[in-house]
Amino acid sequence: MSLYQVQKLIYHVNRDVERREHYRQDAAAFAKKYDLTEQESSAILNIDVRALYTMGVHSLLLRPFTLLNKVSNEDYAKALKGLV
Amino acid sequence: MPIVFACAASHAPGMTAWTEAAPKEQAEKFLGSYRQLGERLAASKPDAIVALTVEHWANFFLNSMPTFCIGRAEYYDGPIEEWLRIPKARVTGDATLSAELIDACLDSGFDPLFSDELLFDHATFLPLHFLNPNMALPVVPVIINALTPPMPSAKRCFAFGEFLGKVLQQSEKRIALIATGGLSHWPGEAQHGRINIPFDKKFLDNLITRDHQQLTAYSHDEINSEAGSGGHEIRTWIALAGAVQKWKAELVAYEPVAPWATGCGLVAFNP
Numbered sequence: 523m524s525l526y527q528v529q530k531l532i533y534h535v536n537r538d539v540e541r542r543e544h545y546r547q548d549a550a551a552f553a554k555k556y557d558l559t560e561q562e563s564s565a566i567l568n569i570d571v572r573a574l575y576t577m578g579v580h581s582l583l584l585r586p587f588t589l590l591n592k593v594s595n596e597d598y599a600k601a602l603k604g605l606v
Numbered sequence: 607m608p609i610v611f612a613c614a615a616s617h618a619p620g621m622t623a624w625t626e627a628a629p630k631e632q633a634e635k636f637l638g639s640y641r642q643l644g645e646r647l648a649a650s651k652p653d654a655i656v657a658l659t660v661e662h663w664a665n666f667f668l669n670s671m672p673t674f675c676i677g678r679a680e681y682y683d684g685p686i687e688e689w690l691r692i693p694k695a696r697v698t699g700d701a702t703l704s705a706e707l708i709d710a711c712l713d714s715g716f717d718p719l720f721s722d723e724l725l726f727d728h729a730t731f732l733p734l735h736f737l738n739p740n741m742a743l744p745v746v747p748v749i750i751n752a753l754t755p756p757m758p759s760a761k762r763c764f765a766f767g768e769f770l771g772k773v774l775q776q777s778e779k780r781i782a783l784i785a786t787g788g789l790s791h792w793p794g795e796a797q798h799g800r801i802n803i804p805f806d807k808k809f810l811d812n813l814i815t816r817d818h819q820q821l822t823a824y825s826h827d828e829i830n831s832e833a834g835s836g837g838h839e840i841r842t843w844i845a846l847a848g849a850v851q852k853w854k855a856e857l858v859a860y861e862p863v864a865p866w867a868t869g870c871g872l873v874a875f876n877p
Contacts, residue, residue, distance in 0.1 A: 603796075
């Protein structure tokens with residue numbers, strides 16, 4: 523488990539314009555710079571909202587990150603449906 | 607000169623970013639009250655605003671997360687959110703007042719982080735947009751961690767506010783003290799959109815009846831389950847209640863605005 527690293531990656535993409543550009547150019551290469559498990563890396567690269575949320579990514583990191591990746595309000599809510 | 611004005615206000619980004627999503631009458635009523643509060647602030651002729659505020663990953667991350675942070679910058683830029691529909695501006699600081707507050711804290715058993723460079727997100731910028739039009743007054747931000755656990759207890763926030771209040775009452779400057787955040791909301795969470803009106807009303811009632819015992823008894827878990835992750839921001843209101851303990855709280859507005867997904871409150875405190 524490296525939730526810290528997952529959140530660090532998301533924080534960097536959200537808040538650092540230069541890093542965001544690297545992420546946009548090659549997300550897989552960008553993700554390799556962080557100490558992620560295969561599962562975490564796949565959740566990031568697939569923008570798997572439900573997986574990222576349930577692993578504990580802070581909602582105010584996750585929502586801006588998913589907005590940058592064009593996840594609509596409807597799709598975001600759908601992904602979290604049934605969770606508390 | 608002492609504290610000359612005090613108020614607490616919510617800062618839901620929808621207030622400016624998607625104003626028109628709310629029922630027109632409800633939005634106008636709430637935002638009109640917000641502006642009137644700004645007029646009352648100006649009428650008190652303060653020299654500076656001290657903002658008990660929070661932030662949303664604007665400056666700090668989990669590698670270094672302060673429980674309390676006092677800004678000591680010459681200026682603060684914001685808002686960081688491009689979509690907030692509030693023009694970007696540079697807000698003047700008051701580094702002298704900041705230094706006085708920090709020194710007083712360190713002399714008296716509070717050890718806040720201090721920072722000479724902070725960005726403002728909507729938590730600070732949105733209230734200033736209504737309460738400090740044209741960013742005319744200098745601002746000193748006092749950030750309380752209401753973002754990610756572990757957070758300071760309600761009791762500690764009240765005590766911190768109580769201490770800051772005593773220091774500010776002895777300041778040579780006229781101070782407007784504002785608190786920003788809350789009330790119940792679940793931003794970006796599975797329960798996004800929920801507003802817990804009974805919780806909000808109980809909390810507002812605690813302020814109005816000056817029930818300091820109850821205000822300091824709110825636990826992290828209770829706030830989390832009843833008011834959502836955004837509800838933790840009531841810590842700034844609790845700190846303000848500690849700062850102006852003898853002042854009467856006046857409910858200026860409360861609107862549970864569904865499209866803004868937040869129980870929106872405005873409370874003025876009168877000496």
